[in-house]
Amino acid sequence: MYTSNSPNAILCACTTVKKLARVLGRAYDDALAGTGINITQFAVMRCIVRRTGEPLSRVAEELEMDRTSLYRAIAPMIRDGWIEVMPGTDARSRAAKLTRKGSGLLAKAAVRWDSIQGGLIGCFGKDAWKVLAGELSRLADCAEAEKAK
Amino acid sequence: MYTSNSPNAILCACTTVKKLARVLGRAYDDALAGTGINITQFAVMRCIVRRTGEPLSRVAEELEMDRTSLYRAIAPMIRDGWIEVMPGTDARSRAAKLTRKGSGLLAKAAVRWDSIQGGLIGCFGKDAWKVLAGELSRLADCAEAEKAK
DNA sequence: ACCATAATGATGTGTATACATCAAATTCGC
DNA sequence: GCGAATTTGATGTATACACATCATTATGGT
Numbered sequence: 001m002y003t004s005n006s007p008n009a010i011l012c013a014c015t016t017v018k019k020l021a022r023v024l025g026r027a028y029d030d031a032l033a034g035t036g037i038n039i040t041q042f043a044v045m046r047c048i049v050r051r052t053g054e055p056l057s058r059v060a061e062e063l064e065m066d067r068t069s070l071y072r073a074i075a076p077m078i079r080d081g082w083i084e085v086m087p088g089t090d091a092r093s094r095a096a097k098l099t100r101k102g103s104g105l106l107a108k109a110a111v112r113w114d115s116i117q118g119g120l121i122g123c124f125g126k127d128a129w130k131v132l133a134g135e136l137s138r139l140a141d142c143a144e145a146e147k148a149k
Numbered sequence: 150m151y152t153s154n155s156p157n158a159i160l161c162a163c164t165t166v167k168k169l170a171r172v173l174g175r176a177y178d179d180a181l182a183g184t185g186i187n188i189t190q191f192a193v194m195r196c197i198v199r200r201t202g203e204p205l206s207r208v209a210e211e212l213e214m215d216r217t218s219l220y221r222a223i224a225p226m227i228r229d230g231w232i233e234v235m236p237g238t239d240a241r242s243r244a245a246k247l248t249r250k251g252s253g254l255l256a257k258a259a260v261r262w263d264s265i266q267g268g269l270i271g272c273f274g275k276d277a278w279k280v281l282a283g284e285l286s287r288l289a290d291c292a293e294a295e296k297a298k
Numbered sequence: 299a300c301c302a303t304a305a306t307g308a309t310g311t312g313t314a315t316a317c318a319t320c321a322a323a324t325t326c327g328c
Numbered sequence: 329g330c331g332a333a334t335t336t337g338a339t340g341t342a343t344a345c346a347c348a349t350c351a352t353t354a355t356g357g358t
Contacts, residue, residue, distance in 0.1 A: 011282050012262070013269055014173040015192040019213045020285050021170040022315075024163040027292040029316080038316095040344065043164040057306060064168045069345045071307065076343070092306045092353050113161070116295055120162055123291035132284050133160050135277065136169050142272035143176040146265055171345075178346080187346095189314065206336060218315045220337065225313070241323050241336045 013139065031116035035109045037082075042113060044073060045106050048083060048096050055093035056085075077102070162288065180265035184258045186231075191262060193222060194255050197232060197245045204242035205234075213289075226251070 028039035037045075047059045060070040074096065077083045082102035088095040098106065121129050177188035186194075196208045209219035223245065226232045231251035237244040247255065270278050 010266070011278075012177075012188075012192060012195075012266060013273075013278065014170075014177040014188050015212075016282060016285060017166060017173050018170045018189070018192075020289050021163075021167045022213045023289045023292050024166050026316080027296045028161075028163040030296055038343080039161075039163050040167070043161060043167075046161075055306075063164075064171045065344090066346050067306075068308080068347085073344065088306085090306090090354065094307075117159070117161060119295045119298070120288075120291050123294055124162075124288055128284065129160075129162065132281075132288070133165060135281050135284075136165060139269075139273055139281070140169050140172045142269050143172050145272055146268045147176045147179055149268070175346080187313080204336075214314090215316050216336075217317085217338080222314065237336085239324065239336090243337075 017139075027120070028113070028116055031112045032109055035105065035112060037105055037109050039113075040073070041077060041082075042106070042109055044070070045077070045082065045098060045102060049098060049106070052097045053089075053095050055088040055095055057093065059096070166288075176269070177262070177265055180261045181258055184254065184261060186254055186258045188262075189222070190226060190231075191255070191258055193219070194226070194231065194247060194251060198247060198255070201246045202238075202244050204237040204244060206242065208245070231255075 025039060028042075032038060032042065043063065044059070047062055051059050051062070056070060056074070057067045060067040063070070065073070074083060074085075078085060081099055082105055083096045084099055085094050085096050087093075124132075174188060177191075181188060181191065192212065193208070196211055200207055200211070205219060205223070206216045209216040212219070214222070223232060223234075227234060230248055231254055232245045233248050234243050234245050236242075273281075
């Protein structure tokens with residue numbers, strides 16, 4: 001049952017994707033180095049922008065993060081004044097928005113993001129990336145279908 | 150520069166892959182639930198099996214983990230008696246091997262792994278998975294090429 | 299109107315991941 | 329043979345991520 005070193009052997013789908021996530025994580029963090037923000041924070045902040053006013057649990061859902069992990073993840077962003085949290089749509093929930101400082105930081109980081117994303121997708125192929133993104137989404141659907149069994 | 154909710158908007162490659170990693174991570178951990186081991190530990194142990202006798206830094210390399218992260222990651226596995234660490238090929242390095250307990254655990258977990266991996270790849274398509282794995286590898290190569298610039 | 303169920307966030311706990319720094323050992327070029 | 333560079337692991341520090349549990353609030357069925 002053990003996979004061999006051969007690339008044609010059975011590759012664990014999860015481990016394969018996690019490995020790639022680490023490689024990409026380091027590459028993108030490298031690109032963002034010096035800005036003060038990392039790629040996960042970048043993604044969280046962009047999602048908060050898209051969903052300003054919505055409960056934080058919606059942000060967690062979109063990012064496929066456990067909601068309690070998101071609440072912890074935003075703590076340093078609140079501490080550093082990048083985002084602020086306000087009451088949500090009811091007494092239970094909270095929503096977040098970027099502060100002026102956070103918006104400035106995001107804009108600055110976006111320049112670096114544009115650069116690495118453009119270089120990466122340029123190398124990989126724009127159409128190939130579109131196809132790959134679709135296949136990744138399909139794999140996620142299969143994982144969720146398996147989970148529901 | 151902000152992505153819209155449209156699936157055709159510019160998707161961050163890193164964020165997209167990390168999201169999928171979380172979805173797959175939860176699905177595989179769910180499948181392994183009750184065995185006492187999670188999918189990252191499963192992957193580490195399988196790599197240790199493949200590389201028994203080699204320095205731990207080789208294991209970290211293959212898994213694309215920072216070597217210091219791997220040293221920390223194996224600490225609970227040593228504590229729980231799944232692996233043991235012995236001197237490596239020189240005075241600097243250490244190697245690891247599975248204990249009898251660890252081998253038993255890995256075998257037990259492998260049954261669950263077979264099940265979810267089989268179901269997932271069955272749904273996704275065996276040939277499609279092969280193609281996807283190749284494209285993921287190509288994306289990693291592009292990321293490393295970008296990093297080297 | 300009431301109660302069970304669900305949603306939301308806080309907290310506990312534990313593992314995952316990475317960069318930075320340092321010390322010891324090995325390798326390699328001269 | 330020597331010294332610079334590299335390799336390897338330990339440690340510090342900080343963020344990432346998930347499941348479990350609990351309390352509060354909202355929703356929905358009767």
